Amino acid sequence: MEFKMKPDVGFFTEVDFGRLDVAGDEQYGFRPYQLLVSSVAVCSGGVLRKVLEKMRMDIKDIHILADAERVEEEANRVSKITVHFRIAGNNLDEKKIEKAMVLTRKNCSMVQSVAGSIEIEETFEIVQ
Known part of the structure; x- marks a missing residue:
């Protein structure tokens, strides 16, 4: 998996199913602990x-x-x-x-x- 930095907060990756946004702030993506x-x-x-x-x-x-x-x-x-x-x-x-x-x-x-x-x-x- 390759993660790219977003301009605002967090990172994202593209997988076969779609885009996954990950950030420490829920307004910008899934929080890492939620994914765990x-x-x-x-x-x-x-x-x-x-x-x-x-x-x-x-x-x-x-x-x-x-x-x-x-x-x-x-x-x-x-x-x-x-x-x-x-x-x-x-x-x-x-x-x-x-x-x-x-x-x-x-x-x-x-x-x-x-x-x-x-x-x-x-x-x-x-x-x-």
């Missing part, structure tokens, strides 16, 4: 979806709630990311989903990339 949290949450969600499908679970929807805790005294670094999955489907088995969550953590490249640096907490609930 999004990467962890959506990577986990995608892996979870595949694992549940391989387990032949009838998934209708996965809604992800993600939040970050930051340490102001340490350059405002992200210390913890909380990811909560709200899973809807037919005849969902809580025990199978618990097993899927373990596999998801192990196979999500973004979670594994930050392991040891950022605490990742993943939870789920079954919704109708």
Whole structure:
């Protein structure tokens, strides 16, 4: 990826999907920590979806709630990311989903990339 400086604030890159603007100020683009949290949450969600499908679970929807805790005294670094999955489907088995969550953590490249640096907490609930 190649990032170019914008005249006002931040940087941008062009990818196949389109332009990605990144800046420390939300008025000019996505904030870097938002992209970090999004990467962890959506990577986990995608892996979870595949694992549940391989387990032949009838998934209708996965809604992800993600939040970050930051340490102001340490350059405002992200210390913890909380990811909560709200899973809807037919005849969902809580025990199978618990097993899927373990596999998801192990196979999500973004979670594994930050392991040891950022605490990742993943939870789920079954919704109708």
